[in-house]
Amino acid sequence: MINLTIDDKQIEVAEGATVLEAARKLNIDIPTLCHDPRLKPYGACRLCIVEIGGMAKPVTSCTTPATNGMVVKTNTAKLYRLRKTTVELLLSDHPNDCMTCIGTGDCKLQELAYAYGIRENRFQGAMRDHNRVDVNPFITREQNKCVMCGLCVRVCEEVQGVGAIGYAERGFEAKVIPPFGHDLKCEFCGQCVSVCPTGALSGRLWSGKPRMAGVKFTDTTCTYCGCGCNITLRSTGDQVIRIDSKPDSHNRGWLCVKGRFGFEFINSADRLTTPLIRRQKGGEFEQATWDEAYDYVAKRLSEIKDKHGADALGGLCSARCTNEENYLFQKMFRARIGTNNVDHCARY
Amino acid sequence: MNDGIVVNVCMGTGGIAAGGDMVMQEFIKEFETAGVKNATVKEKCRLHKVGCRGFCARDVLVDITVDGQVSTYQYIQPEMVKRLVQEHVLGAKPITEWLVGDDYHVFHDNQTKRVLADLGKIDPESIEEYLGVDGYKAAEKTLTTMKPEEVIQVVKDSGLRGRGGGGFPTGVKWSFCAANKADQRYIICNADEGDPGAFMDRSVVEGNPHAVIEGMIIGAYAIGASVGYVYIRAEYPLAVDRLRLALKHAEERGFLGKKLFGTDFSLKIKVKLGAGAFVCGEETALIASIEGERGMPRAKPPFPANKGLWGKPTIINNVETFANIPQIMNKGAAWYASIGSEKSKGTKVIALTGKIKNTGLIEIPMGMPLKDIIFKVGGGIEGNKLFKAVQTGGPSGGCIPQQFIDLPVDYEGLASVGSMMGSGGMVVLDETDCMVNISKFFLQFTQSESCGKCVPCRIGTKRLLEILTRITEGEGKEGDIELLQQLAEDVRDSSLCGLGMSAPNPVISTIKYFRHEYEAHIKHKKCPAKVCNKLLTFFIREDMCVGCGMCAKACSVNAISGEKKQPHKINNSMCIQCGSCFDACKFSAVLKE
Ligand SMILES: Cc1cc2nc3c(=O)[nH]c(=O)nc-3n(C[C@H](O)[C@H](O)[C@H](O)COP(=O)(O)O)c2cc1C
Numbered sequence: 001m002i003n004l005t006i007d008d009k010q011i012e013v014a015e016g017a018t019v020l021e022a023a024r025k026l027n028i029d030i031p032t033l034c035h036d037p038r039l040k041p042y043g044a045c046r047l048c049i050v051e052i053g054g055m056a057k058p059v060t061s062c063t064t065p066a067t068n069g070m071v072v073k074t075n076t077a078k079l080y081r082l083r084k085t086t087v088e089l090l091l092s093d094h095p096n097d098c099m100t101c102i103g104t105g106d107c108k109l110q111e112l113a114y115a116y117g118i119r120e121n122r123f124q125g126a127m128r129d130h131n132r133v134d135v136n137p138f139i140t141r142e143q144n145k146c147v148m149c150g151l152c153v154r155v156c157e158e159v160q161g162v163g164a165i166g167y168a169e170r171g172f173e174a175k176v177i178p179p180f181g182h183d184l185k186c187e188f189c190g191q192c193v194s195v196c197p198t199g200a201l202s203g204r205l206w207s208g209k210p211r212m213a214g215v216k217f218t219d220t221t222c223t224y225c226g227c228g229c230n231i232t233l234r235s236t237g238d239q240v241i242r243i244d245s246k247p248d249s250h251n252r253g254w255l256c257v258k259g260r261f262g263f264e265f266i267n268s269a270d271r272l273t274t275p276l277i278r279r280q281k282g283g284e285f286e287q288a289t290w291d292e293a294y295d296y297v298a299k300r301l302s303e304i305k306d307k308h309g310a311d312a313l314g315g316l317c318s319a320r321c322t323n324e325e326n327y328l329f330q331k332m333f334r335a336r337i338g339t340n341n342v343d344h345c346a347r348y
Numbered sequence: 349m350n351d352g353i354v355v356n357v358c359m360g361t362g363g364i365a366a367g368g369d370m371v372m373q374e375f376i377k378e379f380e381t382a383g384v385k386n387a388t389v390k391e392k393c394r395l396h397k398v399g400c401r402g403f404c405a406r407d408v409l410v411d412i413t414v415d416g417q418v419s420t421y422q423y424i425q426p427e428m429v430k431r432l433v434q435e436h437v438l439g440a441k442p443i444t445e446w447l448v449g450d451d452y453h454v455f456h457d458n459q460t461k462r463v464l465a466d467l468g469k470i471d472p473e474s475i476e477e478y479l480g481v482d483g484y485k486a487a488e489k490t491l492t493t494m495k496p497e498e499v500i501q502v503v504k505d506s507g508l509r510g511r512g513g514g515g516f517p518t519g520v521k522w523s524f525c526a527a528n529k530a531d532q533r534y535i536i537c538n539a540d541e542g543d544p545g546a547f548m549d550r551s552v553v554e555g556n557p558h559a560v561i562e563g564m565i566i567g568a569y570a571i572g573a574s575v576g577y578v579y580i581r582a583e584y585p586l587a588v589d590r591l592r593l594a595l596k597h598a599e600e601r602g603f604l605g606k607k608l609f610g611t612d613f614s615l616k617i618k619v620k621l622g623a624g625a626f627v628c629g630e631e632t633a634l635i636a637s638i639e640g641e642r643g644m645p646r647a648k649p650p651f652p653a654n655k656g657l658w659g660k661p662t663i664i665n666n667v668e669t670f671a672n673i674p675q676i677m678n679k680g681a682a683w684y685a686s687i688g689s690e691k692s693k694g695t696k697v698i699a700l701t702g703k704i705k706n707t708g709l710i711e712i713p714m715g716m717p718l719k720d721i722i723f724k725v726g727g728g729i730e731g732n733k734l735f736k737a738v739q740t741g742g743p744s745g746g747c748i749p750q751q752f753i754d755l756p757v758d759y760e761g762l763a764s765v766g767s768m769m770g771s772g773g774m775v776v777l778d779e780t781d782c783m784v785n786i787s788k789f790f791l792q793f794t795q796s797e798s799c800g801k802c803v804p805c806r807i808g809t810k811r812l813l814e815i816l817t818r819i820t821e822g823e824g825k826e827g828d829i830e831l832l833q834q835l836a837e838d839v840r841d842s843s844l845c846g847l848g849m850s851a852p853n854p855v856i857s858t859i860k861y862f863r864h865e866y867e868a869h870i871k872h873k874k875c876p877a878k879v880c881n882k883l884l885t886f887f888i889r890e891d892m893c894v895g896c897g898m899c900a901k902a903c904s905v906n907a908i909s910g911e912k913k914q915p916h917k918i919n920n921s922m923c924i925q926c927g928s929c930f931d932a933c934k935f936s937a938v939l940k941e
Pocket residue numbers: 509510511512513514515516518538539540541542543626627628629630631632664665666667669771845846847
């Protein structure tokens with residue numbers, strides 16, 4: 001274990017922990033923009049700088065390993081000045097159109113501008129123009145709002161293993177793009193969208209929908225497969241408008257393209273809302289209650305079993321059910337109905 | 349050397365650019381016509397290509413040695429070769445009017461050549477010639493008689509510090525690397541040399557590649573690396589060719605490969621070409637580049653000595669650092685430390701450029717006073733102008749003003765006045781240089797070479813440049829100097845890598861020493877050195893103007909009028925101060941003020 005002092009408080013952390021992790025353990029708030037504990041440290045935004053005894057210059061706490069006896073200051077006047085300059089520089093190259101930006105209320109840059117009280121900007125100057133429209137079905141990319149935190153590039157590489165985006169150009173003109181600046185053509189898992197701290201990346205489906213005001217958040221489970229990723233629905237009225245996932249869920253906030261972007265069906269008028277029973281051959285489907293439906297199914301299964309034996313029946317279950325549901329389903333077939341004719345579309 | 353005749357032709361990049369190749373061909377032709385046998389073979393008469401001796405401004409340089417008597421010729425062109433062969437080689441009579449003058453000797457005599465000692469003497473494409481100057485003796489001695497710890501101790505004792513910029517003690521760095529438990533270690537030679545105007549490392553690789561390879565072998569043995577890389581920029585084609593040839597020759601002789609010098613130690617050295625990004629000279633970006641990633645630095649710690657290439661302990665040293673190693677092992681730490689200053693030992697190779705008489709590549713003992721470099725080796729300021737300042741350490745160094753002319757040039761000395769050694773660039777400035785413009789110039793370079801990873805460097809250098817640009821264009825505002833100072837300090841203190849940390853140096857140092865020039869630009873809208881066109885008024889002196897009309901033709905806004913053969917006039921309300929007329933006039937009749 002390693003013992004260090006941060007802002008006059010003692011803390012013990014495990015070998016390999018960073019100074020930032022140690023500070024968070026003490027509930028000390030250090031601003032970060034390019035950091036995500038789920039990804040490798042990067043050290044680009046320079047906001048998490050701290051002063052460490054014996055080191056000539058401020059260092060980034062997100063990349064610096066804690067060592068025994070270290071004495072760390074996280075909130076000096078000097079650090080405040082440096083952080084403020086950094087935020088001001090970022091804003092000097094930012095469209096500042098929070099009024100109409102999809103990210104509003106959910107944007108780290110906006111929070112930082114607020115925290116440092118930046119309205120006038122000492123560094124007004126040229127702005128990048130990277131607003132090439134990316135034609136793809138799921139993701140809106142507004143690169144003029146990109147702060148080059150690299151989170152999207154890293155998540156795509158480190159978590160998704162796809163590497164669909166990277167950096168191009170140098171200096172002020174540096175930017176994040178798919179190869180050769182073509183349109184994005186990838187898995188569209190939207191992991192990148194989920195980590196983007198600004199409005200640079202957003203879901204096409206969200207466009208024009210409410211941002212924060214009047215939005216209800218509901219934690220639930222994704223129904224697409226047996227993994228059961230935790231998701232959070234954003235809704236207004238009876239409309240689901242966006243799906244997120246929290247980093248502290250068992251799926252660590254990561255989703256697939258279906259879980260993240262495949263939610264329009266929820267509000268579809270074609271959706272069935274009650275069971276339907278076709279009572280006569282050639283007849284119409286008629287609305288029924290669940291009790292009616294269960295009774296009907298049980299009755300027909302029993303009739304077939306009585307007449308033709310249990311092996312005349314077979315059950316196919318779905319990967320969209322949970323393990324527990326699949327277990328119960330095979331139990332019903334094997335133990336209650338008495339046949340081994342039971343299978344499942346994914347068999348995992 | 350042995351009796352007989354030796355003709356050395358400078359075939360460094362500078363020599364070749366000046367026509368060295370053609371001069372060489374001409375010598376071969378003349379030798380053949382004159383019936384001199386075996387012109388290129390070591391016999392009675394040897395024709396010989398050599399590396400750069402540092403005085404490229406005088407190329408093509410040719411030495412003709414007859415019975416031990418060396419005569420050096422400058423500015424030799426192919427058509428002059430016939431006379432040289434007839435009169436000097438065959439007739440033993442030097443052609444005095446083509447010989448170099450005293451300044452050539454002053455330039456060389458005030459230097460102390462160690463790393464450059466064999467440049468201009470041996471053929472860099474011949475391993476025999478390197479062996480002829482005790483080449484690979486140091487490697488053999490080290491590998492066969494010394495333990496790795498002993499090697500590191502010698503390098504520590506010598507006081508050698510990294511020549512790539514940081515000046516970190518080389519032996520100490522090696523010991524950090526060796527202390528790691530690891531199944532694999534790497535050694536890398538940094539030959540990326542991206543500073544504009546710097547050509548120290550290129551000249552060493554072109555002129556004596558085996559010395560660098562031998563230094564790497566010794567370093568690899570000391571730290572226990574079995575694989576090495578030379579990361580060299582692709583824009584150095586001659587250096588790359590000679591390096592590859594030298595590696596091949598060294599492998600053929602068994603100096604590289606398996607079981608070197610009969611020991612169990614093996615080393616393979618690979619060449620990796622850089623694509624010309626300045627930031628790839630930064631060690632962590634360089635490692636990323638070798639790994640096939642975009643050349644972007646990462647935060648340290650961990651340092652490469654602990655976690656470098658492919659996550660393994662790695663030593664990166666500069667070309668010049670490695671080139672010093674064989675001599676240290678041959679002659680000992682005490683010999684090496686016998687020259688230099690208290691904390692900076694040995695010599696430093698410097699690229700001396702700017703408003704100075706003798707521009708070129710020089711090697712001086714550490715601690716030599718600035719004034720000796722400029723006025724002795726450099727021969728003083730060109731055109732009898734006044735010395736104003738010197739920029740050391742490349743684009744991210746600082747400007748040192750005239751008042752520090754006695755400053756010893758070593759790591760501490762330069763740092764004490766807000767500059768740095770860097771890789772050894774030195775640009776001399778005179779009274780006609782505008783310091784605001786100079787700092788803008790350097791910032792343009794660093795700004796466009798920033799990798800764009802971190803905020804202070806990516807956006808901060810851009811904003812610094814914008815403020816400087818507006819000052820030089822007469823748009824400077826009250827408070828701009830303070831804003832520049834604050835931003836420069838913040839960029840310096842919060843950037844990720846050395847590029848961003850040092851990019852503001854020219855701004856900080858010029859404001860410190862030449863604040864009055866900034867004030868003149870901002871408050872009085874004047875450029876005291878008459879460089880910033882936008883702050884100048886252009887006019888034509890009637891008594892000098894011959895009425896040729898060149899100025900009027902050059903003016904893109906038709907602000908100049910006048911009859912043919914009559915004095916012309918500039919309408920200053922139309923003039924956009926582009927300076928085209930000033931450049932166009934052959935009679936110096938256009939003035940600016
Ligand atoms: C922006 C930047 C560019 C650099 N370029 C070079 C270079 O071209 N050559 C070099 O040897 N070192 C360069 N360095 C220094 C290297 O990072 C490293 O410190 C050096 O190669 C270590 O070798 P040394 O200890 O022998 O000096 C550069 C550093 C920075 C920050």
